[in-house]
Amino acid sequence: MALKVPALPFTFVVHTLGIAALVLVLVWNIHFRGGLAWEATNKNLIFNLHPVLMFLGLIFLGGEAIVSYKALPFRKEVKKVIHLVLHALALGLGIIGIYLAFKNHNESGIANLYSLHSWIGIGVICLYGIQWIYGFVTFFYPGGSPALRSESIPWHVAFGITVYLLAVGNASLGFLEKLTFLENSGIDKFGTEAFLVNFTAIITVLFGVFVILSVLSEAPPSVEDDNSYSAI
Numbered sequence: 001m002a003l004k005v006p007a008l009p010f011t012f013v014v015h016t017l018g019i020a021a022l023v024l025v026l027v028w029n030i031h032f033r034g035g036l037a038w039e040a041t042n043k044n045l046i047f048n049l050h051p052v053l054m055f056l057g058l059i060f061l062g063g064e065a066i067v068s069y070k071a072l073p074f075r076k077e078v079k080k081v082i083h084l085v086l087h088a089l090a091l092g093l094g095i096i097g098i099y100l101a102f103k104n105h106n107e108s109g110i111a112n113l114y115s116l117h118s119w120i121g122i123g124v125i126c127l128y129g130i131q132w133i134y135g136f137v138t139f140f141y142p143g144g145s146p147a148l149r150s151e152s153i154p155w156h157v158a159f160g161i162t163v164y165l166l167a168v169g170n171a172s173l174g175f176l177e178k179l180t181f182l183e184n185s186g187i188d189k190f191g192t193e194a195f196l197v198n199f200t201a202i203i204t205v206l207f208g209v210f211v212i213l214s215v216l217s218e219a220p221p222s223v224e225d226d227n228s229y230s231a232i
Helices: 008-032 044-071 076-108 116-140 146-184 192-216
Strands: none
Touching: 008 044, 008 192, 044 076, 044 116, 044 146, 044 192, 076 116, 116 146, 146 192
């Protein structure tokens, strides 16, 4: 049941928070952590790509994909393509981001998959992939029957929101885990970098909250709206 408020104001907040958090993630990893690299003697530069790509993909583009289907006043087919492409980009960046975490660990002699963050992360990327494939096959090509689509919509929405909330929660775990390692390595617990990481995590959570509020609010009138498909 939709909130009796328009989605558009929430989407403006989503865009603002998302861009702000993305800038902070880049500032953290480039300014404070030394930069980004696919290959480097300093393996930390490889790892720095992990939070950047995971945030850009699963959190930012994933959130924008959800909001796009709800808030854009376009024809259903146009919104469906935008929704699908943004989620595909999010999934692709997420897979690369996870690969880079493994690459950094393997080249640095660090064990893989020992933390709650890594376990949930693997689960999230698998669920995200399943969600995207099912949505593509059922709602895009070859497309399910009208009855199957109608029955799938509420499950597609609920599953998509669940996966997205897991992604946002796991991003917060990632910020906490990395900051804990850094503090144990000697950075000031009350210093600028620690403040930046915590503040970025808070903005990320708020971004996720407003994505969900956008989904629950009333969509603007569209060019063609037959209620045959929904967000997520």
